[in-house]
Amino acid sequence: MAEIRFIDATRVFRGSWRPAVTDVRLDVRDGELMVLSGPSGSGKSTLLRMLAGLEPLNRGRILIDGQDLARVAPDKRGVSLLAQGFSLIPHLTVAENIAFPLTMRRASARAVSSRVAQLAELCGLDQHLGARPEALPVGLRQRAIMARAMAPRPRVICLDEPMAGTSVPLLPRDRAPIASLQREAGITLLYATCSSTDAWAIADRIAVLDRGVLHQVGTPHQVFEEPGTVAVAEFVGSPPMNLVPAVVSDGRARIGDLLLPVGPDRLAALSSDRILVGLRPDDLLIGHGAGGIRATAVLVKDSGREYLVHARTEVPGGTADLVIRRTSGPVPLLGESFVVGADLDRVHLFDAATGRRLP
Structure with missing residues (x-):
């Protein structure tokens, strides 16, 4: 040894x-x-x-x-x-x-x-x-x-x-x-x-x-x-974490209608107002209500045990892709618009400029 x-x-x-x-x-x-x-x-x-x-x-x-x-x-x-x-x-x-x-x-x-x-x-x-x-x-x-x-x-x-x-x-x-x-x-x-x-x-x-x-x-x-x-x-992960760009304003980051609080420690660690929001495919939810991320299904993969829904959403300056893992319940059809919710306790925030995780 x-x-x-x-x-x-x-x-x-x-x-x-x-x-x-x-x-x-x-x-x-x-x-x-x-x-x-x-x-x-x-x-x-x-x-x-x-x-x-x-x-x-x-x-x-x-x-x-x-x-x-x-x-x-x-x-x-x-x-x-x-x-x-x-x-x-x-x-x-x-x-x-x-x-x-x-x-x-x-x-x-x-x-x-x-x-x-x-x-x-x-x-x-x-x-x-x-x-x-x-x-x-x-x-x-x-x-x-x-x-x-x-x-x-x-x-x-x-x-x-x-x-x-x-x-x-x-x-x-x-x-x-x-x-x-x-x-x-x-x-x-x-x-x-x-x-x-x-x-x-x-x-x-x-x-x-x-x-x-x-x-x-x-x-x-x-x-x-x-x-x-x-x-x-x-x-890390398969599929890996979704990383969605967002802008911090008034202590919050917005992706569509999804508002994410950014605490004082994280605000102090930021080098600019730009962040990347990390959302794992397992922590995203498919719904049809308000208060989430409006996205469009561009690909739906059926593995037999689960569905991987690939979707596209509008973000400041362009678009971002999302992958959602769905093990039960209905899934959107190709081209269908739907709302994506997220478990806010499982959100990861990164400084867009440095790539480092925010505390």
């Missing part, structure tokens, strides 16, 4: 107009499963490669258990990194995949055989050592990924989109093989993924990055309930 600290970690690639990651400050606890999440190009893979020693730092430091890694060679760091697309080598059997990092280190055949057998038993792969990865169901494939990562007895495991290309989402949190094996072994694990669904399935805590900047770190509940910036709000 290991504790990791990123201190102002920055990486700038030659010829790039902006850093791949910039001034990242992140503490990963001993034995924690930290998920690095965010859209493609947000810096997740670069951060893992910096930790593993495959990318140098232009500025800042990375520490493992208090040891600065600046002068530590990649093979001496105790970091096992499985890169995207190479978590399992397709033409090798499960046994050969587990053995691969050991044979690369020129371990003896006896030591390799013993370690493969040990990990096969621990990960429940005894009956599948001769199979190739594509023949395994998703659960066993995750177990094989963890067995391969654990083979060299690392202090830290880094998994970069390990399930990329499988088209299969992770299983629910309490049954996710990667998460359950990580907890059994008590090893520190960093898991990079573009999927907020995958992140919520397994994480102890989530670090959300966007364009190389770390925006928020917290438990899944904290990040979902109180997204710290617009970038987090746009990434």
